[in-house]
Amino acid sequence: MLAQQLVNGLALGSVYALVALGYTMVYGVLRLINFAHGELFMLGAYLTLSATSAWGLGGHPAAGPLVVIAIGVAVLVAGVGLGLEQVAYRPLRRSTRLAPVVSALGASVFLQNAVMLTYGPRYQVLPENLVPSRSFAIGNLELSVLQLVILGVALMLMVGLYLFVQATPFGMAIRAVALDQETARLMGIRVDRVIQWVFVLGPALGAVAGLLIGLYYRQINFTMGWTYGLRAFTAAILGGIGNIPGAMVGGLLLGVLEALASGYVSVAWKDAITFFVLILILIARPTGLLGERVAEKV
Amino acid sequence: MRLTTPRPLIHRLRGARAAALLVLLAVAAFPLVVQSPYWIDVANFYGIYALLALSLNLVVGEAGLFDLGHAAFYAVGAYVTAILNTLLHWPTLWLFPVSFVAAAAAGVILTRPILHLRGDYLAMVTIGFGEIVRIALTNNLFGLTGGPNGIFGIARPALGPWAIRQPAHYFYYIWSFVAAAACITVRLQQSRIGRAWNYIREDEVAAQAMGIDVVRMKLLAFALGAGLAGVAGNLYAARMTVIAPERFNFWESVVIFSMVVLGGPGSVPGVLLGAFALWVLPELFREFAQARMLVFGAAMVAMMVFRPEGLWPGTVWLRATRSHQGEGGAGSAPEAGATGIPGSGAELAASPAARGGRR
Numbered sequence: 001m002l003a004q005q006l007v008n009g010l011a012l013g014s015v016y017a018l019v020a021l022g023y024t025m026v027y028g029v030l031r032l033i034n035f036a037h038g039e040l041f042m043l044g045a046y047l048t049l050s051a052t053s054a055w056g057l058g059g060h061p062a063a064g065p066l067v068v069i070a071i072g073v074a075v076l077v078a079g080v081g082l083g084l085e086q087v088a089y090r091p092l093r094r095s096t097r098l099a100p101v102v103s104a105l106g107a108s109v110f111l112q113n114a115v116m117l118t119y120g121p122r123y124q125v126l127p128e129n130l131v132p133s134r135s136f137a138i139g140n141l142e143l144s145v146l147q148l149v150i151l152g153v154a155l156m157l158m159v160g161l162y163l164f165v166q167a168t169p170f171g172m173a174i175r176a177v178a179l180d181q182e183t184a185r186l187m188g189i190r191v192d193r194v195i196q197w198v199f200v201l202g203p204a205l206g207a208v209a210g211l212l213i214g215l216y217y218r219q220i221n222f223t224m225g226w227t228y229g230l231r232a233f234t235a236a237i238l239g240g241i242g243n244i245p246g247a248m249v250g251g252l253l254l255g256v257l258e259a260l261a262s263g264y265v266s267v268a269w270k271d272a273i274t275f276f277v278l279i280l281i282l283i284a285r286p287t288g289l290l291g292e293r294v295a296e297k298v
Numbered sequence: 299m300r301l302t303t304p305r306p307l308i309h310r311l312r313g314a315r316a317a318a319l320l321v322l323l324a325v326a327a328f329p330l331v332v333q334s335p336y337w338i339d340v341a342n343f344y345g346i347y348a349l350l351a352l353s354l355n356l357v358v359g360e361a362g363l364f365d366l367g368h369a370a371f372y373a374v375g376a377y378v379t380a381i382l383n384t385l386l387h388w389p390t391l392w393l394f395p396v397s398f399v400a401a402a403a404a405g406v407i408l409t410r411p412i413l414h415l416r417g418d419y420l421a422m423v424t425i426g427f428g429e430i431v432r433i434a435l436t437n438n439l440f441g442l443t444g445g446p447n448g449i450f451g452i453a454r455p456a457l458g459p460w461a462i463r464q465p466a467h468y469f470y471y472i473w474s475f476v477a478a479a480a481c482i483t484v485r486l487q488q489s490r491i492g493r494a495w496n497y498i499r500e501d502e503v504a505a506q507a508m509g510i511d512v513v514r515m516k517l518l519a520f521a522l523g524a525g526l527a528g529v530a531g532n533l534y535a536a537r538m539t540v541i542a543p544e545r546f547n548f549w550e551s552v553v554i555f556s557m558v559v560l561g562g563p564g565s566v567p568g569v570l571l572g573a574f575a576l577w578v579l580p581e582l583f584r585e586f587a588q589a590r591m592l593v594f595g596a597a598m599v600a601m602m603v604f605r606p607e608g609l610w611p612g613t614v615w616l617r618a619t620r621s622h623q624g625e626g627g628a629g630s631a632p633e634a635g636a637t638g639i640p641g642s643g644a645e646l647a648a649s650p651a652a653r654g655g656r657r
Contacts, residue, residue, distance in 0.1 A: 033418055088599045095606035097417065098358070102559045105552050106598025113592040226548070230425065237422045272433040275426035282423055283411050 003141045005263040006256060011147040011216070013255020014154035018209035019232030020239070020247040021161060022202030028178040028242040029198050031097075035104035036084055038229015039111035040077050040203040044210025045220045046115055047073045049126055058127025066130060070211055074204040080111075081203030082196060108225070116222040126218045150212045157205060158248050165244060174198060178242065231258075231271075234278055240291025249289060318480075325473055329466040338465040342537060344577050345472035346530050351557040351573040352479045352566070353526030358555065359563030359612065360492060361519035362499025364421035367428030368554050370408075371401040371524035373435060373546035375531025380449040380541050381442050391455040394475075394532040401528020405520040413516050428551050435543035448542030455536045462536075472533050479526055480566050486522075487564075495519055496564070560601055565612025572609065575601070 019041050026034040051069040052058065088107045092100045135144035165171035176184040177194045185191050213228065214220050235254040239246025254274065261273040281289065329338050350372060357365045375397035382388045382396065412423045438445035455462045455471060462471055486492040494515045497505035506512050535541050553576055561572020576594075583590050601609070 027418070033421070088603070091603045092606055098559045098563060099602045099606035101364075101421075102556045103599050103602040105556060106595045106602065108595070109591055109598065110595030113589070113595060117588060117592060230429075230548070234422065234426070237419060241418060268437050269433060272430045275430050279412065279423050279426055282415060282419060286415050286419060288419075 001263065003139075005259045007141065007143060007147065009256035009259030010252060011150050011255070012259065013235075013252040014151050014158075015209045015212050015216075015251075016228075016232045016235045016254050017248045017251025018154050018157060018205045018212075019228060020235040020251045021158070021244065022206045023233050023236040024239075024241055024244060024247040025174075025198045025202045027236070028244075029174065029181075029195050030089065030093075030100075032089065032100050033104065033233065034084075034089075034202075035101065035229070036088070036107040036111060037202065037206055038225035038227075038232065039108050039115075040081055040084075040225075041206040041210040041213075041228055041232075042220070042222065042225030043080060043111065043115065044073050044077050044207030045214040045224065046119060046124070046210075046222075047076055047207070048211040048214045049119075049124055049220060052127055052130065057130060059129055061132045062130055070208055073211055074207045077207035077210075078200040078204040081199045084203075085196060085199040108229075112222055112225060119222065121222065123219050123221050126214050126220065128218060131215060146216060150216060153208065153212060157208060161201065161205065162244060162248075170197070231274070234274065238278055238281060238288055240288030243288070243290050246288060246290035253289075322477065325477075326470075329469050335465045338469050340578060340581050342465060342468050342472050344573060345469070345476050346534050346537070347554070347557065347577045348476045348570050348573040349472075349479050349530040349533065350527055350554045351561070351569045352476070352483055353523045353530065354554050355483065355523075355558050355563065355566075355569045356486070356495075356526070357519050357523040358558050359565070359569065360487070360499065361495040361516060363516060363519060364417050365424045365520075365523070366421045366548075366551050366555055367424035367426070367431075368523070368527055369546040369548070369550040370424075370428040370431040371405055371527035372531045372534070372550070372554075373431055373543070374401040374404045374524075375528025376535040376541050376546070377435065377443060377449070377531070378528070379532040379535040380452050383452050383535075384449055385442075387453075389456060390453050390532070390536045391457060394529050397528040397532035398525040399528075401531065402521040402525030404528075405524025406517055409520045410517065413513055425548065425551070428546075428548055432543050432546055432548075435546070443543070446543060448540065448545075450540040452535050452539045452541070454539065468537055472537070475529060475533060479529075480570070482526075483566050487566075491515070491518065556598060560598070560608060562608025562611040565608070565610050568608050568610035568612055575609065 019037065022037045022040070023034060026032060026037070048069060051072065052065075055065055055069070057065055084107055088103045089100055092103055131149055132145045135142050135147075137143075165174055173184070173189045173194050174197070176187065176189055177191055181191055184194075213224075231254060232251065235250035236247045237250070238254060239248070239250030241247075257277055258270055258274055262270045265273060285291070328341060332338060332341075350368070353371075354365060354368045357363050357368070378397050378400040379390060379393045382393055383390050388396075408427050409424075412420065415423060435443045435448075436446050443449065462468055494505065494510045497508065497510060498512055498515055502512060534545075557572040557576050558569055559572070560575055561570065562568025580590055580594055583593065
C-alpha cells in the first residue's frame with residue numbers, strides 16, 4: 001500500500017515538477033509569478049488531443065507519432081509563451097509588482113476561455129492505449145508502463161534542463177540574469193533575449209507535462225490549468241521559488257504528499273492537507289526547502 | 299527618485315469632500331431614477347464587491363501585503379451569518395458585527411504565523427488558506443456548513459416590523475455599508491495607522507527602524523481587511539438567503555484582487571472604479587455570453603499594460619518608477635529568491651539587495 005502510493009505519487013509529482021520548472025525559471029529572471037503558466041500546460045494537453053485525432057491514433061501503441069506530437073506541441077506552446085511575454089509582461093517590466101500579477105491573471109482567463117470556446121466546455125477524452133497498457137507486478141506493487149514513461153520522460157527533461165542551465169554558456173547567461181540583471185546587461189548579455197528563451201523553455205516543458213497528464217488520466221478539461229497550475233506553483237514555492245533543483249524536489253514531494261493524503265486520509269481533503277503541510281513548511285523555512293535563509297536588507 | 303507628498307494636501311481635501319458628497323447624492327438617487335429591479339440588483343452586487351475591494355485595499359493597497367485568498371474571510375462572514383441565523387435564529391441584521399469579529403479573528407489567527415513571509419510566499423500561503431477554507435466548507439465541516447449545497451433559508455435583514463425585501467431597500471442597506479467603509483478607509487489613510495501601513499509598504503526595514511511595530515500593524519491591516527470582508531459576507535448571505543462554498547473559490551479572490559490593482563491600490567475612488575470595471579461592465583456585455591470572459595481576460599491585460607498604476611492611482615508608490623528587478627518590489631521586503639548552495643551554481647535568483655548591499 002505505502003510503496004504503491006509512493007510510486008503513484010512520484011509519477012504525478014514528476015509532472016508537477018515539470019510544470020513547476022516553468023514557474024521557477026520565469027520567477028528567477030523576472031521576479032514574476034506567471035499565473036498563466038497553468039493554462040499553457042492545459043493548452044499542451046488540448047493540442048495533444050487535436051494532434052492524436054488528426055493523426056487518427058488510438059487503440060494501439062504509437063511511440064513514434066507520440067514523440068513527434070510531443071515536440072510539435074512543445075514548439076507551439078513555446079510560441080504562445082513567447083507571445084504572452086511580448087504582450088502581457090514586457091510592457092510591465094518596469095512597473096510596480098502588482099500590475100504584472102493582474103496582467104498574468106488576465107492572460108490566464110483569456111487563454112482558458114479561448115480553449116473553452118474552441119473545444120467546448122465539456123470534458124474531452126484522449127484515445128486509449130497510446131502507450132502499452134501493461135503493468136509490471138513486483139510483489140504487490142503495480143508499475144504501469146505509462147507511469148514508467150511519465151517518470152522517464154520527466155526525469156530526462158529535468159536532467160536535460162539542469163545540464164543546459166549549468167553547463168552551457170547560454171545557461172550561464174540565464175543564471176547571470178537571474179542573479180543581477182543590470183550587471184548581466186553590462187557584461188554584454190542580451191537580457192531581453194534571455195528572458196524570451198526562458199519563456200520558450202518553461203512553456204515547452206509545461207506543454208510536455210500537459211501531454212503526459214493527458215495520457216495518464218485521458219480526461220481533460222479547460223479548467224485543468226487552474227488546478228494543476230496551483231499545485232505546481234505550490235511545488236515551486238515548496239522547493240524555494242527561483243531554484244531549479246528546488247522545483248524538481250518540490251514537485252516530487254508534493255506528488256508523494258498528495259498520494260499519501262488521498263491514500264491514508266481522504267480524497268476529499270487531499271488538497272487541504274497539501275496546502276496545510278506547505279504552510280507548516282513555510283512557517284519553519286520561509287524561503288522554501290532549498291531556499292537559503294536570506295538576511296534582511298539594511 | 300521623486301519625492302512626492304503621499305496624501306493630498308488639506309486644501310485639496312475640501313474639493314474631495316464636495317465631490318464625495320455629490321457622489322453620495324448620485325448614489326442615493328440611483329434607485330429613484332433607475333426603476334428596473336434588475337439594474338438595482340446589479341448595483342447591489344456591485345456594492346458588495348465594492349465593500350470587498352475596499353476591505354482588500356487595506357491589506358494590499360495600504361499595507362502592501364499580497365493577499366490572494368481574501369474570499370476566505372468573505373466566506374467566514376457569510377457562513378457565520380448563515381449558521382447562526384438558521385440554527386439559533388439570530389436576526390441577520392444584528393449578525394453583521396458578529397461576522398466582522400469572526401472574520402477579523404480568522405484574519406489574525408491565520409496570518410499571525412506567516413507574517414514574516416515575503417511577498418510571493420505570502421501570496422501562496424493566502425491562496426492556500428483560501429483553498430483550505432473552501433474545501434472545509436465543501437466537506438461539511440463539523441456538520442454545520444451543509445456540504446457542497448451550502449445553506450439555504452437565511453432570513454432577510456429586518457428591524458422590528460420593517461423587513462428588507464425589495465432590491466431598492468437592499469440597495470440603501472448595502473450602500474450605507476459601502477459609504478461607511480469608504481469613510482473609514484479615508485480616515486485611516488490620514489491617521490498614524492494609515493501612514494504606518496504606507497511606510498511598511500514602501501520599505502519595511504526603514505519602517506521598523508522608525509519605531510513602527512511592523513508585526514502589529516500588519517496584523518491590524520489583516521484584521522480590519524478580513525473583518526470588512528466578513529461584513530460583505532453577511533450582506534451577501536442576507537441578500538441571497540442561500541450560500542454555497544463554490545461562491546468563495548480562488549477565482550473570487552482573484553477578481554477582488556484585480557479590482558484593487560486595476561482601480562488603483564490605496565485610493566478609494568480608484569478601488570470603487572476597479573470594482574465597477576470588473577463587475578458592472580461585464581454585466582453590460584451579457585449578450586456576448588460565451589465570449590464575455592475572453593474579452594474580460596484580454597481587457598484585464600490591456601488595462602494593466604496601458605495603466606499599470608491603476609485607473610485612479612492613489613499615493614504614488616515610491617518604487618513604482620523603479621524596476622522591480624533586484625530592488626525588492628514595491629511594498630514588500632526585498633524579494634530574494636533562493637540562492638541554493640553557493641558554488642553549486644544551481645541558483646536562479648538572488649537580488650543584489652539580498653546580498654546585503656544596496657547600490
